[in-house]
Amino acid sequence: MKRSSKTAVVALGGNAITRKGVTDTVENQFEHTRQSLAGIVPLVKDGYKLAITHGNGPQVGNALLRIEVSRDKAPVLPLGICVADTEGGMGYMIEQSLQNRLRKEGIDRDVVTIVSQVLVDENDPSIKYPTKFVGQFYTYDEARRFAKERGWTVKKDGDRGWRRVVASPMPLKTINAKAIKALVDMGIIVIASGGGGIPVYMDHNGNHEGVDAVIDKDRASAVLAGEIGADLLLILTSIDKVALNFTQLGQEFLDRVTVDEMKSYADEGHFPPGSMGPKIEAALGFLEGGGKEVIITSIEKAYEAVSGDAGTRIVH
Numbered sequence: 001m002k003r004s005s006k007t008a009v010v011a012l013g014g015n016a017i018t019r020k021g022v023t024d025t026v027e028n029q030f031e032h033t034r035q036s037l038a039g040i041v042p043l044v045k046d047g048y049k050l051a052i053t054h055g056n057g058p059q060v061g062n063a064l065l066r067i068e069v070s071r072d073k074a075p076v077l078p079l080g081i082c083v084a085d086t087e088g089g090m091g092y093m094i095e096q097s098l099q100n101r102l103r104k105e106g107i108d109r110d111v112v113t114i115v116s117q118v119l120v121d122e123n124d125p126s127i128k129y130p131t132k133f134v135g136q137f138y139t140y141d142e143a144r145r146f147a148k149e150r151g152w153t154v155k156k157d158g159d160r161g162w163r164r165v166v167a168s169p170m171p172l173k174t175i176n177a178k179a180i181k182a183l184v185d186m187g188i189i190v191i192a193s194g195g196g197g198i199p200v201y202m203d204h205n206g207n208h209e210g211v212d213a214v215i216d217k218d219r220a221s222a223v224l225a226g227e228i229g230a231d232l233l234l235i236l237t238s239i240d241k242v243a244l245n246f247t248q249l250g251q252e253f254l255d256r257v258t259v260d261e262m263k264s265y266a267d268e269g270h271f272p273p274g275s276m277g278p279k280i281e282a283a284l285g286f287l288e289g290g291g292k293e294v295i296i297t298s299i300e301k302a303y304e305a306v307s308g309d310a311g312t313r314i315v316h
Contacts, residue, residue: 007049007184008232009225011218012036014055016236016299017090024058033097039236039302041101044109049184051228052094053221056195059086060214064135064164079134079166080198080210087115087194094191111189117175118197118220120211124169132168132214137161167213169199171220175208177227184228196220222282226289233286234306235279235296242280242296242312244270254312259287262314283314292316 016036017029043050063082067074077085091113098111126132130153138146143154143162157163174180174193183190196215200208218235225233241253244265257265262280271277283294297304297311305311 006047006232007051007228007230008043008234009051009053009221009228009230010040010043010234010302011221011236012052012054012094013235013237013299014057016054017093018058024062030093030097033093034101036094036236036299037098037101039299039304039306040098041105041107042303043306044102044107044189045105048232049187051180051184051190051192051224051230052098053193053217053224054090054094054191054195055217056083056086056090059090060195061135068136078210079212079214080200083195083198083214084115087198088113091115091191091194098189109187109189111191112183113191113194114176114180114183116180116192116194116197116224117200117208118171118193118215118223119173119175119208120169120171120199120201120213120215122201122211124167126169127167127211127213130165130167130213131155132166133157133163134166134214135164137163167211168216169211169213171196171199171215171223174220174224174227175200177224180224181228193217193220193224216278216282218279218282219285222286222289222291225286225291230286231292232306233283233291233294234302235283235294236299236302237279237296238298240298240301240310242271242276246270246276256313256315259284259314259316287314287316 017032018024019032022028060082067077095111095113102109137160140162146152147154152164154162155165180190180192196217197220199211199213199215201211203209244252266280271280294314295305295311301310
């Protein structure tokens, strides 16, 4: 196996484990997890030091559904615990699947999952004005009742109904960053900051306390990449390349783009907040903080993109 001096953070999108149109059984989740490793294993073979992050949107939704179904029969869990639970469960699936694949390939690399806490500002504006949809759909009357009984903030989600919205504060620091970096520097593959990590704030005594919120996975991945000194942030999503005028007349796919060019495109409104916006914001934040390059592409094109034959590459 080659020995590279490069370090990369690979951010797996939500479609890595749960996919639209496919029954979300544990067996299917494991199968999708195994498929998502196709672009990661070649990086391991090239000797990259790796940290892997992942989304957890569908899984947190399922966790919240279980809470609703078991309400009055089992203790109600706060959102932070749901994030921790899914981070551990999904980390286990990725860890085991990667261990098995590496053994099959004859690669001797350890893999470990760290349930990660991520520091946020307790005064982040999103905490007072939550906008992130989570959980199930409700009728207007149900949403009003739950808002009154449970203290939820609810909003209409398009034409599909009403849903709970929670805060999505900006990540400031990975609490476990030193441990993650130490392991990555040793050549151990670390799965961390799953679902953006567990949001916590620091109280006036210097203690960490949980926040009923979720953190954007790509933003948290960019923070972690900077903290461990990664050269590359590889954001894997459902598209092969970033596009201007996406799905519209004049759609143009981007191959190699500079930071300044991408900023201009973002200012022109090409990357909406609900889709590509956070990924571009995360990419620019990582590069402006000292990172060397960001690649955005699909899971299937991951290694081709790192080799320069696919994806959108953002550089200085």
